Amino acid sequence: MNPLSEIRARFSTVLSGMVDDPVNLLSMIRPAGDSKFGDYQANCAMPLGKQFGKPPREIATELCEGVQVTDLCQKIEIAGPGFINLTIDNDWLKCSLTTALKDDRLGVTKVSEPKTFVIDYSSPNVAKPMHVGHVRSTFIGDSISKVLRFVGHTAISDNHLGDWGTQFGMIIYGYKHFLNESAYQAAPVAELGRLYKYVRKLMDYHAAVKRLPELETMQDELKSKQAVLESTESQGDKKADKQLKKQLRQLKSKIADQAESLSELKAQIAEVTNDAVLAKDASEHPNVNQNAQLETAALHEGDATNQGLWEEFLPLCREDMQKIYDRLDIKFDYELGESFYHNELANVVSDLTEKGFTKESEGAVCVFLDNHNAPMIIQKRDGAFLYSTTDLATIKYRMEKWNADACLYVVDHRQSEHFEKLFDVARLWGFDEVELAHVAFGTVMGPDGKPYKTRSGDTVGLSGLLDEAESRALEIATNQNSDLTEDRHREIANVIGIGGLKYADLSHNRASDYEFNYEKMLALRGNTATYLQYSYARVQGILRRTEADVESIRQNPGDFIFENDVERQLGLKLIRFGEALDEVLVEYKPNVLCNYLFELSQLFAQFFDQCSVKDANSEDLKKSRLQLCDLTARTIRGGLELLGIGVLDKM
């Protein structure tokens, strides 16, 4: 039991004698904002004072007298308007540390009511190369799954692959018309990727040609509108002038936006017209857009040729994708892609229709929702199903198969409206007991503050990104430690390169966009994976130099001694590991764990600086310090493991 939940449990007894539901008040017990106030603080006397019409300090006194914490806290005092400051008792702390030292789980108790979570993450489209945008979902989902499991829940990870979408129509079209047979034999996935991009270019070209005049007309209209506004004389009315200025500014930004998409279209057209082969293919395939769609439709309707091609392509693509997951050390319990549900889609629509939830609108089957203007469309006018239909089928399957208590969707925040609707429809459909949560995350930005792209405008491919991370890490490892073998350097580069990438992502609040930067990710100092890994390696150095037998220390621990204040701080931090994990799960935020591990490592660095283990004044003190070292190492390793990041004994 961590100190916070222990304190809350004690207060719960007193508070339930005063109010009906103390949950809210218990959440007002938290770590102290400033260490001079102690270790924890309870802020619940102020609201209670108001509720009972008594001075808060009087309530605080009642609480202090009522709560049984003599064994847990060496000090409990009232301060300011009615804060209750608590200082953890050193004997209790030492006792907890001993428990943690002996325990494989570092003293973290399992939850009393385990639940079943299904976590949907990563979910790339197969046959399209993975890019930097996929890493957030993958890392965050993986980490949340690991934390859930560690605290005792059942976490089922499911990679909901996009393996049934329109990209297959494009690839099939490409395969039928533009295949380079020998390239396909030599490297099938690369050739499929080329075909995808090739058809994409042709489609973009035709779409751009069609769109261009329309956009140019709009641009002209906007510009003339701008001219009118600019020539409008001031009427001397301040409010009207302000309005005018605002309109003009909005118009200008709209024009700029359009100019940008206009030049994008022109670039797409130029790319084709400047390339003789592309230009020829573009003119010979004027209906590529519709035809690619028809190939998708044929696949979905069970056309033998297309089905055969899909069955040929899919394993190749998945194998290729697996290479990336292997490099990242990411595993899934299930990888049930969209194709897995395609036979169920018609049933979803008919079931919802039978139950009276659907309504036909403009030829499409829709579910209208009170709190949304637009309905959720579950079947298109042409009879095809949409991802909303697949997502509904998926919820049904997950409930029937796993009886989930919660389904977490680790998906880009841009899809939040989709998920709001999806969850509403699911609840309407009868899945109203399960917690459905969109664990949304922000965009990975480039140094220009825009979504991360290469110089040529493509999204950054993931495998190239990993190569870059590792090669940069290799350079650092080699410079730093020239006496090691090259194999060791490569091993170090892998652990700090991939670890750095994961930590850079996970240490940001998932809801925010963040700026991607290699230098910062692999920086040798600061709040990085390297810093945590280095702390771990330094502990291992101590254990090596002192020839400590950690197994026997764990089995026969001596007393913990707090000679220096930093030893107590480190000890307190160590037994708060479980608190950090609890907090991660409140809002599914792995950055809470990153912060904890960083703070722990900082305390260890101070300890390292101030408290020699090797030259401790006494054997007892030396043993106590070794125990702190061992616990620190195991907590860092265990914590990093929950983030999917490895450690090294030497670096």
Add this chain to the structure above:
RNA sequence: GCCCCGAUAGCUCAGCUGGAUAGAGCAAUUGACUUCUAAUCAAUAGGUCGCAGGUUCGAAUCCUGCUCGGGGUGCCA
């Protein structure tokens, strides 16, 4: 038009279910390596928490309005 999200130190970001004097890292300046790994530590400096109101014992945090930025918005996923 409507909906959602964001704005915190020079930079990158934490903190946001209201708590005491707003934090970290980087960059800057200074100091510490015959020492268990200096991939480190100690210290200095850096702020109108976008703006204006409101709620209250107390607001970066909640509410309203505004400014700026991003995203979404019936037949893609």
